[in-house]
Amino acid sequence: MKRMLLTAVVFSMIAGAIAFAQSEADQFYIKAMQASAPAEKARLLKEYISKFSGQGNQYDSYAYANLAIIQYQSKQYNAETIGLAEKAAASGKIDDQMKGAMYQIVADIHLKTNQFDKAKAAAQQAIQHANAAKGKEGEAANAKMWTQTIGQAYVLTAKAQEKAGDIKGAIDSFNHAYTTLKSPAVLGELKKIGKGYYDAQKYAQAEPIFRYLAGTGLDADSMTILAQILNKQGKEAEALQMFKDMYAKNKTGSMAYNIGIMLANEAKTNPALVNDAVAFLLDASFLDTKRSKQCTDIARSLFFGQDKEWNDRIKMIDESQALIKEWTDAINSKYGDKSEEDLTPDERREFRKLKELIDKETVAVNNLVAQMKAGSSKFDALVASAKKRVGK
Structure with a gap:
């Protein structure tokens, strides 16, 4: 997920796009594409663009596109690479798959160079283009590829939104990416961002991220982190009710433990909560084998602590x-x-x-x-x- 997948699939399109060459420009383009070393291929494509572009040759747009891909893959995240990709996409003379790749390159370079609004705009273009292409007649065989493109573009959108400070928008885009790709890696990306905020003690930013992750029910660790975040912000009652609701739907040792510990802390000032704390901790002792002894010991201490004598x-x-x-x-x-x-x-x-x-x-x-x-x-x-x- 860290780097867009511009793989051999893209390059296989290139060969299919090359028709029989009759002009000097066509022959030069074919020569460039047959070069085995990326550096040599890039050099020849630049020479082709210098000599033949703007003369109505059939491979101009593919020369821009392929040079953009080579420069992107060699980490040339600069205005030149963006310009090549944008020119290729705007030409209307490259196939849909190549055009989608151009939008992704532009979005990712803008993201890497902190141009977040431009990154978001390019990623949205990739999503719109992929959705339109996916619905075309004859594209059923490529449905999975277009789904991947859409999901990856949503991830790029989310990252641009998060960097721009739009946490809510980023979560929404990550959700679109996850529902599109059905990949746990998407949630892992979001969790990494949330953990960064948590470690930096930026709890207000971390809270909505871990609320979303906890709400998926797919990551018990996120539930624990959310409880800690809420506690640090003085939202113990809210955290407690949330965990009780979750526990009612899905009884896990982690949730029972969190509820028990939170109740135990509140019982220090409200002894009426001791029995509830004991009950949840004893539940946890059976549901979480790793914490079984710890939970039982805490429950025993709380229970007998009620008897002042x-x-x-x-x-x-x-x-x-x-x-x-x-x-x-x-x-x-x-x-x-x-x-x-x-x-x-x-x-x-x-x-x-x-x-x-x-x-x-x-x-x-x-x-x-x-x-x-x-x-x-x-x-x-x-x-x-x-x-x-x-x-x-």
Whole structure:
């Protein structure tokens, strides 16, 4: 897509256009076209134009056209090449395929030399010409070639519009190119432009591009970038609703993850959103295998973070277990394998006191563990529900 395809198809037309030569001019043109080296062919065509053009010879227009092609392919993006192509196209004496190639050459050179309005105008000429030629009788065999010409000309139009600052127009032209060519490469060209704006932090320009790309449903990465763009511009609510709508139509791990993360961020100031965030993140854990653990961990943290006493319970269990160990060690250290009957009255009282403390603390630990298990069971139920919801 970076460079128009002016291939052997064009040159095959040249040979077919050459009739039997009878004049000196005709013979010279044939000699030029038979030269194998492009530089030699260009030299001879220039000599032909110098000697014979303007005298009504049959190959003048093809000499302009073929020299324009050679100079374009050798990257001579200048006024001379444009002039040759325009003269050939305006002559009305070259075939339709060659004429279409001339318009494309003019458009691309103007684009490369920052003449964006002229580039757009030439590309539009290519589109109009190709549409007209495609409809002619006997052109059915060339329909695919004309479709390629139209699509490529729309890409040239789009690039000229984007360079001129008409982002909306460029997106529309890229859309025409994509619907014409059905090629992912067209969307790749547009994404590259959008990424350039994004990397330059020109989010207002990047936003409509990634809105379009995300809307195609063909590129999950564009959806992620769009969410980031909207967030950076303070449009979180809009981004969230957009992703929810998309997710309702097409449940993907990437969308579920984006929604879950956005809800998690909003839940910092609006705790009522925690449950929704957990649900989407758990969906993502089943739909996106690469992020499965990450999504589950975030969901678990959010879920248990709602219970303000959760961390306190963990701390209390740790403290109680430390006390139980301390008291158990004290019993073992002081009394070893002695039975209670072997202890003195004072030892027996101390032993019983420590046992009571251990038993009491054990009951407290068991109660705390039971509470935490209840919370874990609720989370496990949410995991099971998510698994069923996404059909896994």
